[in-house]
Amino acid sequence: MDRGKDSILEQIPAVTRERLLQLMRILEGAGSEHLSSARIEELTGWSSNTVRRDISYLESFAGGPPDERRLGSVNGYAPACLVPLIRRALSLDKRRRYCVVGLGRLGSAYLNSGGPAGSSPEFELTAGFDISVNRVEILKSPAPLYPAYKLGEVIARFGIEIALLCVPAEAAQAAAEKLAAAGIRGILNFAPVALMLPPQVAVRNVYLEEELRALAIRM
């Protein structure tokens, strides 16, 4: 295989990382049932070759002597074996805090979906922000809400790393810059604009119209 000739940290291709991410959810939902690469092909559409190759990247994250690192058996792969490896390979072990910026319809929807019974313990909804002091006082929320001007202070205080940007398009760039200045590491952007930010901030866009178009070009 001979990866890692460049550095100590093995490099996993970006496409593989994305697939491992999805694979992890499938494995988590499979209980103790073993999954073969052929079965995963049925579930995902990825060729079984690709599946095996992807999983083989996890080899170096398995403990034990270099010989005892076989990941699958003749029954297929065991979820309980792979999931921890994927978490380690993708550095998903760390608990991360996130906030919601902009508490309109979409923002408050995500505010409430991220509550106690919300997503995994992996991500923790820590704060919500809105420009309207009134809205901040009235809205019910599982996490504390703050007026926008406290954004920098609160993000620093709690070590919030990720922001869901749900403000109107006109306000998005300015808000994103504030977030970047406050030290946020990643932004999930729901506003229909291309944000321009320094490269140390990761941005992922989730814009309805673009998603619809992406669907349309596949139909």
Added chain:
Amino acid sequence: MDRGKDSILEQIPAVTRERLLQLMRILEGAGSEHLSSARIEELTGWSSNTVRRDISYLESFAGGPPDERRLGSVNGYAPACLVPLIRRALSLDKRRRYCVVGLGRLGSAYLNSGGPAGSSPEFELTAGFDISVNRVEILKSPAPLYPAYKLGEVIARFGIEIALLCVPAEAAQAAAEKLAAAGIRGILNFAPVALMLPPQVAVRNVYLEEELRALAIRM
């Protein structure tokens, strides 16, 4: 270049299609200002080489004699020239209808963002569905709402092609199957499950936790 040796329809790589989609939005926001490939590199992070290559795929969609098809000038590319070509290349000309299935917090947020002043005229919010008759009667909406059992009938009647699936995770697979049976062509799935559907239905997942993880692995 020699594309199109396989069929009459030129094949544009999937990654290029995705970039052209984003590029279109940037161009639409640029007004009449010409954009050079170097400028687009600044805006997007894609290398100017890649930008020029991507745009070169549009050549065959330009009209006029085979010689007169130069897309850019010494000033760069003119948005007004490229945007129609991209629309044609990605088959985004057709007006498509979509619906929202599941009118919880998220569903009703999208219901109201897709209203008259909502997204482009390219996609038309045509209906909303929910299992709760009560909710269907009470909610305010820019599009007519129907109880879930009318799903098949309404989709067929209006020729709805796309669905935003906003139901709880437990109900997602069943709802998706109903949609597929009703002839829907694409599903934007917001429920945290991997849908299993016949291949003629395009699925795109937008799941908060996965988006957060995708961000996290880039941080």
Added chain:
DNA sequence: TTTTGTGAAGCGCTTCACAGCT
């Protein structure tokens, strides 16, 4: 006998580098 793990081949996107156009 089924399924994994993996060199090696294949293939497609990206980058290079420069001719051509304005």
Added chain:
DNA sequence: AGCTGTGAAGCGCTTCACAAAA
């Protein structure tokens, strides 16, 4: 002089095909 358009080279992901393991 500057920018596009594009053969050709480079490179990385995918697929093939088969040895090894259980």
